[in-house]
Amino acid sequence: MAILGVESAIFGVDDLELCTRFWTDFGLTPLSRTDDESVFEVASGSKIVVRRRGDPRSPATYAGKVGMQETIWGVDTQEAFDALVADLSRDREISFDADGAAHFFCDDGMPIGLKVWNKRQVVSQPDPVNAPGNIQRLNLHRKWRRRCLPKTINHVVFFVHDYVASLEFFIERLGFRYTDHSRGAGVFARADGTHEHHSIFFVSTALPVAPDDPGFMHIAFGLEDIDELMLGVNQMQQKGWTNTSQNSSGGLSRHRISSAIYYYFDNPNGGEAEYHVDTDYLDDNWVPRVWDWKFGSLLWATKTPSFWEGEVAWDMQFDADRRSLEPFRRPGGVGDKNGNLPDKLDTLTEEDEHAI
Numbered sequence: 001m002a003i004l005g006v007e008s009a010i011f012g013v014d015d016l017e018l019c020t021r022f023w024t025d026f027g028l029t030p031l032s033r034t035d036d037e038s039v040f041e042v043a044s045g046s047k048i049v050v051r052r053r054g055d056p057r058s059p060a061t062y063a064g065k066v067g068m069q070e071t072i073w074g075v076d077t078q079e080a081f082d083a084l085v086a087d088l089s090r091d092r093e094i095s096f097d098a099d100g101a102a103h104f105f106c107d108d109g110m111p112i113g114l115k116v117w118n119k120r121q122v123v124s125q126p127d128p129v130n131a132p133g134n135i136q137r138l139n140l141h142r143k144w145r146r147r148c149l150p151k152t153i154n155h156v157v158f159f160v161h162d163y164v165a166s167l168e169f170f171i172e173r174l175g176f177r178y179t180d181h182s183r184g185a186g187v188f189a190r191a192d193g194t195h196e197h198h199s200i201f202f203v204s205t206a207l208p209v210a211p212d213d214p215g216f217m218h219i220a221f222g223l224e225d226i227d228e229l230m231l232g233v234n235q236m237q238q239k240g241w242t243n244t245s246q247n248s249s250g251g252l253s254r255h256r257i258s259s260a261i262y263y264y265f266d267n268p269n270g271g272e273a274e275y276h277v278d279t280d281y282l283d284d285n286w287v288p289r290v291w292d293w294k295f296g297s298l299l300w301a302t303k304t305p306s307f308w309e310g311e312v313a314w315d316m317q318f319d320a321d322r323r324s325l326e327p328f329r330r331p332g333g334v335g336d337k338n339g340n341l342p343d344k345l346d347t348l349t350e351e352d353e354h355a356i
């Protein structure tokens with residue numbers, strides 16, 4: 001039984017024309033376009049679906065907000081799909097649409113779906129890297145590309161009030177694996193049929209930078225290597241797309257947690273869209289760790305964010321038993337399985353601030 005990753009991400013937007021242009025410029029392959037919907041795909045077959053905000057086909061949970069309205073997770077077999085649906089239907093309503101997708105709400109009110117998915121195999125051949133005395137390319141130059149073409153949807157990120165409760169639902173009911181904990185900031189989890197470091201990241205709404213409101217934050221697309229990423233950045237910038245958060249996100253940077261190099265773009269579809277390359281790949285031998293969030297967030301950045309100035313303590317421990325998560329439960333921070341999100345909570349208490 002395995003979930004293979006994001007089969008489709010469904011967005012609700014105000015300006016369908018502008019949002020369609022964004023994904024086209026971003027390098028996605030257009031599949032279809034009607035008056036009220038644009039559909040794109042990447043090499044793996046994962047889709048981006050863009051509809052107008054409030055479209056009756058999308059769940060109402062985030063209807064008031066521009067952004068991702070629903071994540072459809074792809075399942076490897078009909079048997080696995082049936083087993084997941086049978087378990088989930090014990091304690092929640094499940095609706096089915098004509099193409100066989102099952103739709104429901106997680107315990108925290110987040111709308112998601114499941115669908116049997118024949119995920120396409122992706123072909124990549126990153127250029128080998130040369131170093132003094134370690135020649136991997138002799139008389140061979142690096143690949144020339146015409147444009148950046150995203151291969152996969154690697155992860156989605158949502159703000160939630162109680163990231164411990166949100167994680168537990170994904171582990172216990174969907175078979176996800178806990179991968180790492182950024183102490184006080186959020187928690188990473190990997191779908192059982194994937195190897196990317198994380199398929200979902202739950203970010204605490206209590207963070208000073210976070211809205212005190214659950215909802216979509218960003219979606220990340222996997223690329224072949226840094227050349228493809230930088231070509232994509234150059235081409236997006238030439239078309240006028242920007243990253244206004246680059247002072248806080250670091251611009252082009254490498255995370256320490258997950259090792260991935262990343263670059264975000266402000267996304268008229270809501271939140272941000274991320275180009276993402278050279279991430280860690282994991283299997284079930286991985287031992288989860290808990291990190292000081294500042295230490296874990298960056299290995300380097302091209303624009304040093306203010307939180308990263310000065311000494312950042314090297315702080316990481318293994319956390320196989322998930323014990324590090326306990327102090328970060330937020331009672332009252334969970335919605336319900338009818339798609340109602342929790343009420344707003346206060347931002348950080350002094351105690352939280354100290355714990356982070």
Ligand SMILES: [Fe+2]
Pocket residue numbers: 155157218219220274
């Ligand atoms: Fe990301």
